[in-house]
Amino acid sequence: FRLSPVTKTTSLNNYSPKTIRNILVNSTPDSEVEVYGWVRSVRVQKNVSFAAINDGSSLKGMQVILTSEEANKLKTGACVRIRGILTQSPGTEQSKELQAQQVEVLGESDSTYPLQKKYHSMEFLRDNLHLRSRTNLFGAIFRVRSAAIIGFQNFFQTNEFFQIHTPIITNSDCEGGGEVFKISANKKKNIKIEHTKDGLVEKDFFGSPVYLTVSGQLHAEILACAMSRVYTFGPVFRAEESLTSRHLAEFWMLEAEIAFMFNLDELLDFAESCLRETTKHILNTCSQDLEFFNQWVDEELSTRLESTTNKPFIRITYSEAINILSKANKKFEFQPVFGTSFHSEHEKYLATDYCRGPVFITDYPKEIKPFYMRVNPDGKTVACTDLLFPKVGEIVGGSLREERYQKLVKRLEEFNLNTEEFQWYLDLRKYGTIPHGGFGIGFERYLQYITGMDNIRDVIPFPRSTNFCKV
Numbered sequence: 001f002r003l004s005p006v007t008k009t010t011s012l013n014n015y016s017p018k019t020i021r022n023i024l025v026n027s028t029p030d031s032e033v034e035v036y037g038w039v040r041s042v043r044v045q046k047n048v049s050f051a052a053i054n055d056g057s058s059l060k061g062m063q064v065i066l067t068s069e070e071a072n073k074l075k076t077g078a079c080v081r082i083r084g085i086l087t088q089s090p091g092t093e094q095s096k097e098l099q100a101q102q103v104e105v106l107g108e109s110d111s112t113y114p115l116q117k118k119y120h121s122m123e124f125l126r127d128n129l130h131l132r133s134r135t136n137l138f139g140a141i142f143r144v145r146s147a148a149i150i151g152f153q154n155f156f157q158t159n160e161f162f163q164i165h166t167p168i169i170t171n172s173d174c175e176g177g178g179e180v181f182k183i184s185a186n187k188k189k190n191i192k193i194e195h196t197k198d199g200l201v202e203k204d205f206f207g208s209p210v211y212l213t214v215s216g217q218l219h220a221e222i223l224a225c226a227m228s229r230v231y232t233f234g235p236v237f238r239a240e241e242s243l244t245s246r247h248l249a250e251f252w253m254l255e256a257e258i259a260f261m262f263n264l265d266e267l268l269d270f271a272e273s274c275l276r277e278t279t280k281h282i283l284n285t286c287s288q289d290l291e292f293f294n295q296w297v298d299e300e301l302s303t304r305l306e307s308t309t310n311k312p313f314i315r316i317t318y319s320e321a322i323n324i325l326s327k328a329n330k331k332f333e334f335q336p337v338f339g340t341s342f343h344s345e346h347e348k349y350l351a352t353d354y355c356r357g358p359v360f361i362t363d364y365p366k367e368i369k370p371f372y373m374r375v376n377p378d379g380k381t382v383a384c385t386d387l388l389f390p391k392v393g394e395i396v397g398g399s400l401r402e403e404r405y406q407k408l409v410k411r412l413e414e415f416n417l418n419t420e421e422f423q424w425y426l427d428l429r430k431y432g433t434i435p436h437g438g439f440g441i442g443f444e445r446y447l448q449y450i451t452g453m454d455n456i457r458d459v460i461p462f463p464r465s466t467n468f469c470k471v
């Protein structure tokens, strides 16, 4: 594992210091360099002392050799500028190190700095959200997070997609789960008081109830029915009262919407290659960080990621999955029952124990899936999929969309939804309807799989979940 190449010159490097990563990759031994960063640890010894300096641009940062007098001036957490000569390191931990000539403290650190060179529990680090990104682990997670975004972007650009922005404030509950955060304006001046026959009625800012979006899908469909291939990547919000390790109240979803999609297998193929290519991008650009995660997970990283990049994902129907679960030699807390949604223990069994790799479950009963999914010829199931990954469970949800006007009206009625409120959505079927489909990738769930982190709160810089909204 080594650092992959960085661009030799960036416009920022013309007036601002080079990153440590850039220096490590591009500067040759014996050259004079200037390093900026935060002190991660200091080891003061009689003859020669060491300081680990990191600016977050790579996992290990720079090892600096300095005198005990200089080292004594450095406190963990302080921000420093160090000039010196880059040398070949005799150690095995790093290939280059810095022989300090001039050490300058730019920002002192108080002795109460909570991060020390020892094991800190995840809970402790969550209590220090504002500082945890300075640890090796969280630096690595957030660099991988950034690489994953680029990987997805590259994939969609290569496939001739347009990136669009769907709104955060909406008036529809796309998934119909009722897990929406309602927004209200606080300022009195925003509230209109209107007279009606029944007395005074307070009308809020938008004139009708609005919510934080649970998914950008319905708006993405509007754009797909005009621009053919679109994707949106943004935060979505769910008021789920679930204190689990896979649920956030605010998470990021990558949603693709594709016109001229005639069958479900095409959608599955596309979602599969999207995850495969993105994972390859992360493997190519973050090998050092990925190697670091190995010490946190119970199996080798290469084995864990192999299935996403090499082996085809397994595909089974909901009925087959129920069958597998009912024959499983395992005691579930909740018995799998046909016609009900899977619990997380079922999803984990299917992907982790039975398939030992990613598995698409398709064709769920229509009653347990949202109104917009296309009804199959059997009239009982819908052309949809949930993609389950080992350990994490559901990572992707997607479907063909019901493009037939009358059938969509029927579905809205079955769900007791007001067809007038959805007239704009029906119009897409009235004016030049087209078979289309799409999916949404739970970005943090995908990152849990890649990094091996147990808790979803540890793959997002600022987690929001039940009883938790700090910083």
Ligand code: 4AD
Residues within 6 Å of the ligand: 174, 175, 214, 215, 216, 217, 238, 240, 246, 247, 248, 249, 251, 253, 255, 256, 394, 395, 396, 397, 398, 399, 438, 439, 440, 441, 442, 443, 444, 445
């Ligand atoms: O399966 P979901 O609910 O699908 C949709 O919202 C579709 N409208 C997407 C689309 O077709 N454009 O959510 C998609 C994914 C899930 O598979 C899961 O990975 C993730 O979003 N997810 C969550 N991630 C974190 N916290 C939560 N509370 C999540 N709920 C869903």
